[in-house]
Amino acid sequence: MPSHHRESMTPLYEQIYRIVRRIPAGRVLSYGDVAALCSSSVSARTVGWAMARAPEGVPWHRVVNQKGHLSIGKRSVILQELQKSLLQAEGVRFIAPYQVDMNRHRWYPTKRATKRPRRTRMGDER
DNA sequence: TTTATGACAGACG
DNA sequence: CCGTCTGCCATAA
Numbered sequence: 001m002p003s004h005h006r007e008s009m010t011p012l013y014e015q016i017y018r019i020v021r022r023i024p025a026g027r028v029l030s031y032g033d034v035a036a037l038c039s040s041s042v043s044a045r046t047v048g049w050a051m052a053r054a055p056e057g058v059p060w061h062r063v064v065n066q067k068g069h070l071s072i073g074k075r076s077v078i079l080q081e082l083q084k085s086l087l088q089a090e091g092v093r094f095i096a097p098y099q100v101d102m103n104r105h106r107w108y109p110t111k112r113a114t115k116r117p118r119r120t121r122m123g124d125e126r
Numbered sequence: 127t128t129t130a131t132g133a134c135a136g137a138c139g
Numbered sequence: 140c141c142g143t144c145t146g147c148c149a150t151a152a
Contacts, residue, residue: 012149031134035147043147044134050149051133063133071133079133 016042016050023062025090027107028100030066037109061086062107068100 019037023029029037031044031051038047047063052075054060061083065071073080080098088094093101 032136035134041148043149045132045146046134046148048133060133065134066136073133075133083133 012040012042012046013050013053015040016047017054017058020051020054020058020060020063022109023059023107025059025062026092026105028062028064028068028087028092028102028105029107030102031063031071032066033106034063064100064102066102068095068102070098070100073098 015038016034019034020029031047034047035042035044048071051060051063051072070080070083072083084094084098087100092105095101
């Protein structure tokens with residue numbers, strides 16, 4: 001996002017970026033997770049728009065879709081490769097070429113802040 | 127103002 | 140495990 005457009009950034013987006021900035025390296029959130037944490041009327045789609053315009057310093061690569069797929073691929077395969085490298089550099093494991101292992105890396109911010117997927121077995125991460 | 131289009135998600139068959 | 144449809148909401152034309 002160009003700095004001369006900064007004044008046009010709504011609090012809506014700032015809220016989204018604030019959440020995303022909190023995601024630790026090596027962990028990921030889904031678009032829906034971020035939307036849910038924003039509590040206001042922010043939809044998963046809106047989070048996608050925000051990520052497409054993420055300013056520097058916002059770890060946009062740590063947001064993937066609920067299945068762990070790198071949805072950015074629809075926009076740019078180059079950026080998709082970038083996202084994959086950035087995640088792998090943080091130790092994120094993939095269960096498919098462009099699918100993050102969500103069971104292992106999905107982030108749960110505060111205790112139960114996000115609705116958990118029904119975890120069949122969560123204790124077996126190695 | 128209306129319509130179309132997404133870096134989404136959930137329900138259904 | 141698919142593909143399709145729907146709800147969602149900010150933007151662009």
